[in-house]
Amino acid sequence: KQWYQRRVREAVKSSKLKFKGEKKKRKRKREEKTDEWVEDPTARHRVWWIVRDILDVRGSVLLEHTESTSYITAREDASIGLGDVREQTEDPENAEIFTALPGSADDKVAIKTGYDKFLSVGVDGGITGRSEAIGMREEFQLVFEEGFQTLQGCNGRYLTFGEDGSIGCTAEEVKDSNKVIIRTRGDKNRKSETVAENSAKRGQVP
Numbered sequence: 719k720q721w722y723q724r725r726v727r728e729a730v731k732s733s734k735l736k737f738k739g740e741k742k743k744r745k746r747k748r749e750e751k752t753d754e755w756v757e758d759p760t761a762r763h764r765v766w767w768i769v770r771d772i773l774d775v776r777g778s779v780l781l782e783h784t785e786s787t788s789y790i791t792a793r794e795d796a797s798i799g800l801g802d803v804r805e806q807t808e809d810p811e812n813a814e815i816f817t818a819l820p821g822s823a824d825d826k827v828a829i830k831t832g833y834d835k836f837l838s839v840g841v842d843g844g845i846t847g848r849s850e851a852i853g854m855r856e857e858f859q860l861v862f863e864e865g866f867q868t869l870q871g872c873n874g875r876y877l878t879f880g881e882d883g884s885i886g887c888t889a890e891e892v893k894d895s896n897k898v899i900i901r902t903r904g905d906k907n908r909k910s911e912t913v914a915e916n917s918a919k920r921g922q923v924p
Contacts, residue, residue, distance in 0.1 A: 766901040792831035796848035839871035843888040
């Protein structure tokens with residue numbers, strides 16, 4: 719949906735640059751008879767906001783396809799597909815909520831499904847959710863571009879959304895059709911770790 723993409727771009731471009739270690743204060747809007755919080759214009763379902771830094775991609779995340787505005791979902795048979803479009807007042811399904819974990823490099827992550835399995839890129843480029851441990855095929859490189867993101871698999875290819883509902887890493891370049899918006903419900907005011915701290919902690923259990 720072009721109008722939705724424009725709205726996200728405008729919101730991202732108009733946002734103030736946030737430096738590592740700097741806390742972002744939440745503004746309050748005061749009126750004569752009302753006193754209400756100003757909502758993040760990029761947030762969905764009130765608490766799921768768009769990540770803007772690799773260090774934000776931790777814990778619970780949603781992977782929103784920009785063209786359909788629906789979320790990637792994990793299925794019980796280990797396949798991956800797109801779920802139904804969610805309204806603002808409708809919470810995402812548990813199968814649409816993934817867990818992002820640090821990878822072997824600062825720009826890489828591993829993604830675990832609600833079935834406690836990791837997403838993995840197969841030899842044919844298809845993505846499934848049946849791996850029990852993190853290896854080369856379970857790591858994805860995060861690519862940030864114009865307020866959107868995409869994932870690059872171990873095969874050097876980018877996310878692809880097939881007309882049959884399949885999802886893989888087969889695209890040779892980033893296009894509008896394979897971009898996603900990664901959302902998290904983590905604390906926006908938390909102190910971000912530096913890349914050096916993140917590297918030092920990788921491999922340790924919190």
